[in-house]
Amino acid sequence: MTMQLHCFGESGNAYKVALALELTGTDWRPVFVDFFNGGTRTPEFRALNEMGEVPVLVDGDTVLTQSGVILDYLSSKTGKLGGRSAAERREVLRWLFWDNHKLSTQAGTVRFLANFLPEAKRPEGVIPFLQGRLKASYTILDAHLAGRDWIVGDGPTIADLSCCGYLYYPEPFGFDRADWPHIDRWLDRIAALPGWKHPYELMPGNPSDRA
Amino acid sequence: MTMQLHCFGESGNAYKVALALELTGTDWRPVFVDFFNGGTRTPEFRALNEMGEVPVLVDGDTVLTQSGVILDYLSSKTGKLGGRSAAERREVLRWLFWDNHKLSTQAGTVRFLANFLPEAKRPEGVIPFLQGRLKASYTILDAHLAGRDWIVGDGPTIADLSCCGYLYYPEPFGFDRADWPHIDRWLDRIAALPGWKHPYELMPGNPSDRA
Numbered sequence: 001m002t003m004q005l006h007c008f009g010e011s012g013n014a015y016k017v018a019l020a021l022e023l024t025g026t027d028w029r030p031v032f033v034d035f036f037n038g039g040t041r042t043p044e045f046r047a048l049n050e051m052g053e054v055p056v057l058v059d060g061d062t063v064l065t066q067s068g069v070i071l072d073y074l075s076s077k078t079g080k081l082g083g084r085s086a087a088e089r090r091e092v093l094r095w096l097f098w099d100n101h102k103l104s105t106q107a108g109t110v111r112f113l114a115n116f117l118p119e120a121k122r123p124e125g126v127i128p129f130l131q132g133r134l135k136a137s138y139t140i141l142d143a144h145l146a147g148r149d150w151i152v153g154d155g156p157t158i159a160d161l162s163c164c165g166y167l168y169y170p171e172p173f174g175f176d177r178a179d180w181p182h183i184d185r186w187l188d189r190i191a192a193l194p195g196w197k198h199p200y201e202l203m204p205g206n207p208s209d210r211a
Numbered sequence: 212m213t214m215q216l217h218c219f220g221e222s223g224n225a226y227k228v229a230l231a232l233e234l235t236g237t238d239w240r241p242v243f244v245d246f247f248n249g250g251t252r253t254p255e256f257r258a259l260n261e262m263g264e265v266p267v268l269v270d271g272d273t274v275l276t277q278s279g280v281i282l283d284y285l286s287s288k289t290g291k292l293g294g295r296s297a298a299e300r301r302e303v304l305r306w307l308f309w310d311n312h313k314l315s316t317q318a319g320t321v322r323f324l325a326n327f328l329p330e331a332k333r334p335e336g337v338i339p340f341l342q343g344r345l346k347a348s349y350t351i352l353d354a355h356l357a358g359r360d361w362i363v364g365d366g367p368t369i370a371d372l373s374c375c376g377y378l379y380y381p382e383p384f385g386f387d388r389a390d391w392p393h394i395d396r397w398l399d400r401i402a403a404l405p406g407w408k409h410p411y412e413l414m415p416g417n418p419s420d421r422a
Binding site: 050051052064065066067068069072073090093094096097098100101102104105109123124125126128129133140143144 | 261262263275276277278279280283284301304305307308309311312313315316320334335336337339340344351354355
């Protein structure tokens with residue numbers, strides 16, 4: 001049965017899942033959520049996800065939200081990208097939590113504020129503060145990737161797909177690949193995986209729709 | 212064997228784990244990390260956790276970090292607080308991710324900025340911005356708890372322990388229980404569990420040490 005992913009192109013959290021669906025060879029289709037016109041605030045969407053966020057994955061009767069949960073579900077179901085032992089799976093989960101706690105949550109917010117909010121509405125001081133916190137996160141990830149190809153073990157896992165969620169987008173938010181050589185090469189490595197696609201190729205909706 | 216939890220009293224993320232250790236009846240002891248004097252930045256601590264954060268749980272040869280991973284490990288190991296079916300366990304994981312992504316990460320930051328950073332160093336505009344985001348999170352949690360006693364299923368789980376991590380602290384950061392009646396009663400319910408203790412009773416270090 002074709003899985004449905006409720007998503008929109010600008011969401012790095014949805015991109016993590018779209019990429020996992022693609023790289024595991026899962027049969028899926030995107031369902032566009034019109035976030036910029038209140039699409040996550042409708043009663044219909046809230047009935048699907050009380051948290052009011054994409055991604056939402058529908059697999060028959062199973063409705064899942066939170067990218068970390070969906071990635072874990074897909075790797076369990078397909079036997080791919082999940083790590084090769086209990087210790088590796090715990091390490092994968094560790095980086096999923098770190099990403100949610102320290103990387104993507106701030107990257108998504110600062111990218112939104114810097115690109116998708118009218119300049120007059122941008123809250124004073126918040127962007128540099130979040131960029132400072134992100135710099136600490138890039139430092140940790142870059143150091144971790146020095147001397148290793150993938151975040152966990154010797155092949156790609158959902159930990160890589162989670163942490164890269166916001167790092168391929170073209171809109172500037174203070175992340176410059178040239179500053180982080182190990183992250184830079186790791187992003188090239190992920191982009192070389194068979195089936196890899198850019199977020200705006202994989203999901204409907206992108207900033208040019210609103211230009 | 213006695214588990215060791217590297218922690219300090221002010222860390223809500225460490226509190227989640229300390230509370231789980233206590234409520235599952237696990238044999239453990241705290242190891243104080245002197246965060247306010249650079250204790251998470253030393254080479255020794257970084258060797259334990261490259262992410263530079265508490266909590267760190269040491270169980271024999273197993274070293275675990277990220278509160279969500281440790282909570283999952285403890286509930287698996289003890290058979291307690293983890294949910295009663297695969298669907299409940301996924302729902303537990305969903306709230307753990309939501310907490311890391313939307314609740315504790317912001318609550319910890321704003322509480323730190325508002326209480327533990329000298330007023331002159333507080334970045335302009337950041338506290339009200341984060342409080343606005345937190346209000347959206349409290350709204351989601353309060354609505355979820357309307358008409359139910361626990362976040363998942365009909366008993367306490369690690370999802371409850373994760374989401375309550377920063378909500379018992381006395382230092383003001385813009386969370387007032389009176390504004391959120393369902394959260395308020397749920398916090399009373401957790402505090403009535405046999406073995407419950409306040410963060411400053413369970414872990415060494417609290418603001419009066421630095422007064």
